[in-house]
Amino acid sequence: xxxxxxxxxxxxxxxxxxxxxxxxYSDRGSQSFFWYRQYSGKSPELIMFIYSNGDKxxxxxxxxLNKASQYVSLLIxxxxxxxxxxxxxxxxxxxxxxxGKLIFxxxxxxxxxx
Amino acid sequence: NAGVMQNPRHLVRRRGQEARLxxxxxxxxxxxxxxxxxxxxxLKFMVYLQKENIIDESGMPKERFSAEFPKEGxxxxxxxxxxxxxxxxxxxxxxxxxxxxxxxGTRLTVV
Numbered sequence: 307x308x309x310x311x312x313x314x315x316x317x318x319x320x321x322x323x324x325x326x327x328x329x330x331y332s333d334r335g336s337q338s339f340f341w342y343r344q345y346s347g348k349s350p351e352l353i354m355f356i357y358s359n360g361d362k363x364x365x366x367x368x369x370x371l372n373k374a375s376q377y378v379s380l381l382i383x384x385x386x387x388x389x390x391x392x393x394x395x396x397x398x399x400x401x402x403x404x405x406g407k408l409i410f411x412x413x414x415x416x417x418x419x420x
Numbered sequence: 421n422a423g424v425m426q427n428p429r430h431l432v433r434r435r436g437q438e439a440r441l442x443x444x445x446x447x448x449x450x451x452x453x454x455x456x457x458x459x460x461x462x463l464k465f466m467v468y469l470q471k472e473n474i475i476d477e478s479g480m481p482k483e484r485f486s487a488e489f490p491k492e493g494x495x496x497x498x499x500x501x502x503x504x505x506x507x508x509x510x511x512x513x514x515x516x517x518x519x520x521x522x523x524x525g526t527r528l529t530v531v
Contacts, residue, residue: 340519349511349522350463394463406453406513406520407476410463 309333312395312411320419325382327393327414332376335400339371339378340408342394350394354380355405385418392416423447424514424523425494432529433502441497441526445514452495453520454487457509469495502530 310331319325327341338357342350356362356369356378368381378397382389392415396408423446433439445452454466468476469489480487484502489495499506507530513520 342522349524352519352521355519396463404468404476405518406451406515407465407468408463408520409465412462 309409310395310397310411312393312414314412315415316417317414318417318419319385321385321387323385323418325385325389325416325418327380327382327395327416329378329380329395329411330376331378331395331397331409333397333400333409334373334376336397337400337403338398338405339369340396340405341367341369341380342396342410343389344392344394344413346392382416385416387418387420390416390418424449424512424521426510426512426523426526428526429524430527430529432531434531435503436501439499439502439506439528441499441510441512441528442494443497443512443514443523444494445512446516446521449514449516451515451517451520452489453513453515454495454497455511455513455522457511457525459508463511466497499528502528504530506530 341354343353344350354369356371362369366383370379392413394413395411425444452469455463457463465479467487484500486498509525509527511525513522
């Protein structure tokens with residue numbers, strides 16, 4: 307079983323729609339959760355992090371965490387073509403507070419069509 | 421984060437040669453992490469360093485790979501006797517103590 311699982315996609319949404327990206331993780335002890343965006347050939351860029359159950363909003367992005375279900379999601383409102391990228395879900399190792407040592411999912415490719 | 425500087429951006433090595441990848445963290449960041457991204461695969465943790473110390477090298481291959489973060493200068497990831505399977509993007513990330521920010525990466529091609 308993969309430790310961090312994401313649907314590889316591609317997820318295709320029209321411009322202006324809400325894109326919903328999902329991630330499940332296997333280690334119940336994981337404490338910190340991150341979403342990185344990676345454009346093709348570029349480095350991962352941190353866009354959101356969440357540590358507590360519930361929702362966290364930052365501009366057009368909302369991260370949602372449900373530790374009981376071991377599920378974290380990212381919503382992108384008013385999707386733009388520039389949001390087209392691969393979105394990587396990452397979690398810390400269970401029992402560790404080290405937020406730099408992460409387990410990454412394979413990523414979901416998002417395509418926003420004009 | 422543009423503050424994490426990696427060089428070179430692209431590196432071509434012949435099989436059997438050595439590859440040295442450099443990473444200068446954001447000023448003030450004392451934690452450095454190296455990750456590898458193989459073609460069509462996800463990012464994998466390799467090693468975590470602080471100044472002059474390797475804290476966690478649980479993701480490093482047992483042979484040919486080493487890393488250091490000296491008191492002065494950049495962190496170095498060293499790959500000896502490279503093989504074609506080492507071709508990948510190698511990313512360095514730095515952190516003050518919280519969230520990690522990635523450099524632009526070094527794309528290693530072994531021919």
